Amino acid sequence: MALQQQFRAALASLILVFSLSCKEQKQPDLPLSKESITQIKYAKGFNINTFDTYTVVEVKSPWPGSEKTFTYALVPKENLATITLPSDAFDAIIATPVEKMVLTSTTHIAPVEALNELEAIVGFPNSDFISSPKARKLVDADKIKDLGMNEKLNTEMTLVLNPELIVGFSISDDNKAYHVIKTAGIPVVYNGEWVEQTPLGKAEWVKFFAPFFQKEKLGDSIFASIENNYKKATELAKNAKNQPTVLTGGLYKDVWYVAGGESWMAQFLKDANADYLWKDSEETGSIGLSLEAVLEKGKTADFWFNPSAETSYEELGNINPHHKEFDAFVNKNIYSNAIEKGEKGGLIFYETAPQRPDIVLKDLIHILHPELLPEHQLQFIKPLQ
Structure with a gap:
């Protein structure tokens, strides 16, 4: 995704209140012996069931408010000649292992890289904003083709690439490019990692990608x-001698969006043993507030995280002088996830952090309780310049 898309996706995941709808799952009328259900412990948006000769991946929450469960049958290529599945029971039937795929969100890059399958990626919209050094080499070598914008995917070029599937990122089922591609016989498999509200829930989507490669x-x-790393860090944070107060977010068109008490960021702060000032709110997205309301409640907060796109105190002070009234500004205790950028300007946090919540948590613990992780080097969340 482009930088604007990254911010828009992040903002959407904060603003929207996620009411996930679980529909009755499709079950093909076949003898399903020796079923094995992959244990999904934290993610709410997908299931994986493995049978003798194929695997079923069910995506229940591809976007907030989705009313449909998408069901995909994954069949090993060596079994294609000996198995017949009813096409009306699945949204797509895909032969595995997949060797050519198109991804549509930078958050898809990290799990595919972790599975050592970057070379399977043949196309990506706005490829300039891929930050992974290994993936960038493939882009620079023209092995990953740029396909325009996600909302207006270059369908002609996509069809020329002839991928075995497209892993789709969408906020609804109204993507015209996806409809054209599906009509041409190329499966679109929706990925709903971005809808998850817990750090480990997002990270668990690596299991979603694994069966496409038989891994x-x-x-x-x-x-x-x-x-394991995340749990150990959570336990370590409990040993902190104090619980600093925390403010989040920043102004966007005169509205200050703070993370809701049930959001992804709030969970990180809870596990890092911080006293998040809006922890008691029930919102899973963000809460839109006036500057005055935030100043009243957050003026004395010990720390301030992720003040929109500004990366320096000078920028933050210039964009609104009231920012200088916060104690965290005065004491230089503001930290941002927008400082680390890739070669072409993509935000590394939005690409990699969902796959590595253990590192995000360690960043927060090092900042909030430096005595607990004194040797940790910040990777995703860094001090304002």
């Missing part, structure tokens, strides 16, 4: 390591 064991192993 389920590797996907499970990758996530188990992340989960």
